[in-house]
Amino acid sequence: MNDISAPRRLAEVIEAASSVFRAQCYRLYEAPALGSLVTAGAPAVYGVVCRVSTEPLDPSRPVLARGESAQSEEQIYQDNPQIARLLTSRFEALIVGHQLETGISHHLPPLPPRVHSFVKECSPDEITDFSGGLDFIHLLVGAGPAASEEVVRACMSRLIEAHSDVPDFRVQIGKALAKELAGDVPQLTAILRGLAR
Amino acid sequence: MTNGPVTKGLDSDFSLPEEKPLGLVVGGSLSHGVEVRLDTGGRTSVEDLKAGSFVTIRGAKHRFFGVVTDLTLNSSDPRLKHQPPSVDDPFTAEVVSGSVAYGTASVLPHLTMPLVLDGSDKSSVAEAPVAAKTIPSHFSPAYPASKQDVEMVFGREDEQHFWVGTPLDMDAKVCLNLEELVKRSIGVFGKSGTGKTFLTRLLLVGILQGNQASSLIFDMHSEYGWGGQDTDRNTTVKGLKQLFPARVATFTLDEEQARRRGVSTDEVVRIGYGEIEPEDVQLLRETLNLSEVAADAAYNLQQKFGQRNWLASFLSLDGGTQLNELAGELGVNSAALGALHNRLRRIQRYRFLEERSQSGAADDVTEKIIQHLERGNHVVLEFGGYGNDLTAYILVSNLLSRRIHERYVALTDAAEGNRGKKPRPLVIVIEEAHKFLHPGVASQTIFGIIARELRKYSVTLMVIDQRPSAIDQEVMSQLGTRLVCLLDNDRDVEAALSGAPGSRQLKEVLSRLEPKQQALLFGHALPMPVVVHTRSYDEDFYAQIYQKPAVGDGHQAGEPPGETPRERLERQINELF
Ligand SMILES: Nc1ncnc2c1ncn2[C@@H]1O[C@H](COP(=O)(O)OP(=O)(O)O)[C@@H](O)[C@H]1O
Ligand SMILES: [Mg+2]
Numbered sequence: 001m002n003d004i005s006a007p008r009r010l011a012e013v014i015e016a017a018s019s020v021f022r023a024q025c026y027r028l029y030e031a032p033a034l035g036s037l038v039t040a041g042a043p044a045v046y047g048v049v050c051r052v053s054t055e056p057l058d059p060s061r062p063v064l065a066r067g068e069s070a071q072s073e074e075q076i077y078q079d080n081p082q083i084a085r086l087l088t089s090r091f092e093a094l095i096v097g098h099q100l101e102t103g104i105s106h107h108l109p110p111l112p113p114r115v116h117s118f119v120k121e122c123s124p125d126e127i128t129d130f131s132g133g134l135d136f137i138h139l140l141v142g143a144g145p146a147a148s149e150e151v152v153r154a155c156m157s158r159l160i161e162a163h164s165d166v167p168d169f170r171v172q173i174g175k176a177l178a179k180e181l182a183g184d185v186p187q188l189t190a191i192l193r194g195l196a197r
Numbered sequence: 198m199t200n201g202p203v204t205k206g207l208d209s210d211f212s213l214p215e216e217k218p219l220g221l222v223v224g225g226s227l228s229h230g231v232e233v234r235l236d237t238g239g240r241t242s243v244e245d246l247k248a249g250s251f252v253t254i255r256g257a258k259h260r261f262f263g264v265v266t267d268l269t270l271n272s273s274d275p276r277l278k279h280q281p282p283s284v285d286d287p288f289t290a291e292v293v294s295g296s297v298a299y300g301t302a303s304v305l306p307h308l309t310m311p312l313v314l315d316g317s318d319k320s321s322v323a324e325a326p327v328a329a330k331t332i333p334s335h336f337s338p339a340y341p342a343s344k345q346d347v348e349m350v351f352g353r354e355d356e357q358h359f360w361v362g363t364p365l366d367m368d369a370k371v372c373l374n375l376e377e378l379v380k381r382s383i384g385v386f387g388k389s390g391t392g393k394t395f396l397t398r399l400l401l402v403g404i405l406q407g408n409q410a411s412s413l414i415f416d417m418h419s420e421y422g423w424g425g426q427d428t429d430r431n432t433t434v435k436g437l438k439q440l441f442p443a444r445v446a447t448f449t450l451d452e453e454q455a456r457r458r459g460v461s462t463d464e465v466v467r468i469g470y471g472e473i474e475p476e477d478v479q480l481l482r483e484t485l486n487l488s489e490v491a492a493d494a495a496y497n498l499q500q501k502f503g504q505r506n507w508l509a510s511f512l513s514l515d516g517g518t519q520l521n522e523l524a525g526e527l528g529v530n531s532a533a534l535g536a537l538h539n540r541l542r543r544i545q546r547y548r549f550l551e552e553r554s555q556s557g558a559a560d561d562v563t564e565k566i567i568q569h570l571e572r573g574n575h576v577v578l579e580f581g582g583y584g585n586d587l588t589a590y591i592l593v594s595n596l597l598s599r600r601i602h603e604r605y606v607a608l609t610d611a612a613e614g615n616r617g618k619k620p621r622p623l624v625i626v627i628e629e630a631h632k633f634l635h636p637g638v639a640s641q642t643i644f645g646i647i648a649r650e651l652r653k654y655s656v657t658l659m660v661i662d663q664r665p666s667a668i669d670q671e672v673m674s675q676l677g678t679r680l681v682c683l684l685d686n687d688r689d690v691e692a693a694l695s696g697a698p699g700s701r702q703l704k705e706v707l708s709r710l711e712p713k714q715q716a717l718l719f720g721h722a723l724p725m726p727v728v729v730h731t732r733s734y735d736e737d738f739y740a741q742i743y744q745k746p747a748v749g750d751g752h753q754a755g756e757p758p759g760e761t762p763r764e765r766l767e768r769q770i771n772e773l774f
Pocket of ligand 2: 393
């Protein structure tokens, strides 16, 4: 993959609502990973990637299977160069905070990001800055079905990785999750199992 | 809120130790106590706390002092019980414990104290703790009580505060307010071998040093006067007479045995036949196995022969025909009269009873006892060889107490009419108290009367018993201070705690006492109930009490109070052996 030490502009907002935005990637198959932290626009609105899809650009022209006689999957793309232009990768991100003049807020922004805002993947520094407090976990876990166990787990393990120099960060994350999921212990323990070393 | 800047701000506003709270108050009531949810950060585990430990809670307007009465395991999700998370994963276990699975401590707030404790004596004296009439508000933090808090609550040791033990898990002193202690009757309960006798010895030393009252001890097993046995360590311990030779008089029922033991006794107790009354026979019904009819016949005999002669005349009958004739004459059942005759003959073998001395042997003894008491001395009546004979114990204790009480009533009445001064308060100590105070007899006997009339006539009781459930409820309710060692019978536990505020919680605490040298203390002599490890009664103790002058004695520190040179010599000789 690309160098992740610098923020990478990789998509543009194509649809936005108060708690979620949708973006289209500039390059096919180069969507951010599930659970990763992204920003849209400036001042930045923070989102956690919760659904990635690759689909036909024109929904009225469904994709056809073409590889019956092809040697490999790669060959299909080589033999049909138009495919790459008929397909696109899109993703959705749950909004978990936004940049204020005074710092980062773990609340929804008053307005969602504008369409065509640039979407960038956060650098490790941005991740650690954003997750200095863990209140955004409340927004994330509270987002409903879109924030599946797997999205939460994936997001948390990225945070733990970014904070690998903080010895008990894993436990802090665990306690913060426990606060949100106090009434649903099976879900909590499923996530925790995924976060254990 | 996760990084909690709010609580940090609060901390700096108070000049309290920078201690981490145990947890926060999350619910509760005045009657049942408050629930403290143990720290959600998982720093405090339930296992760090014990029932009976002291806790302070910092409310918005008061600081509360309370005691842990129960510990509970809770969870935020009822499913946790049915699907416990896999705790072999240490991470899950660490996260889950203290968050979704957490401990709660039930804390009964007993007292309120000034909010700020600045450590200077001034403030702690000025605002003494008072009984709590409210509870801390939601989310008040709870802390383990400091030694300073405990001292503030249970008083420093001084002339009127006797150090009786230490709270569990804490190096602090629990003191009894001696003045309050002797104002009302006292109960010492616990099953056999739990330390009642040792605790009573401590109390008696305290009462002696406090100098508010005299005591008269009916010493069944000869444990309080000269010396006592430590059956566990197989040694002897010093009795009151050895510790305070000038302040204690020993009387004995069994001169011969005292001589054999090589202990000096001040007086020998004798009782004339003519001094035994039908009321005494009533009390002996159980130990002599007498029916009601048989015991009541004593009243008929008293009527016929007169108080001075009834027993001697009755016992001089041969039985058989003579008894039948007498039964017919008195109109009582002859079998019952026969039984009475037969049983009363058993007491004939008591060498302390004198048939001939019908002219007030017991009155003489009473007079001597009262003289000692009036001088501020304490009297121990040792039963010697009669120690295992309950009949003798009941008979003598009852008979003498009745006479002494009569005298106190007369003296008090005289004092009220400005003819003399009020007698010095007296504490009468009896063991196996339920034999005197069971519901069947408590309403009539002298001990029942003393217990009920409070200290109107300056006489109170110290009852020592292993079966408090057998004691009349009304008598129990008159006990001002109770000291309860382990009891394992539920009815005894209930009786021992009856009428105490928060008895439901105390029950929990009581059932968890160690089988020895621990006691739950509550009542007038303490600001709140407390479990203590009883102060050890040993060489260290003897040394400590000599350092503390008993009030009212002009003696020097380091020597037993009121000791004359001759007594000192005697004591030193005794200590050599
Ligand atoms: N305060 C104490 N100091 C020293 N030993 C004690 C104390 N309390 C209890 N013990 C120990 O416990 C044993 C039983 O105590 P005791 O007072 O004789 O019990 P009880 O009178 O209840 O039958 C004693 O022999 C002694 O070894
Ligand atoms: Mg005993």
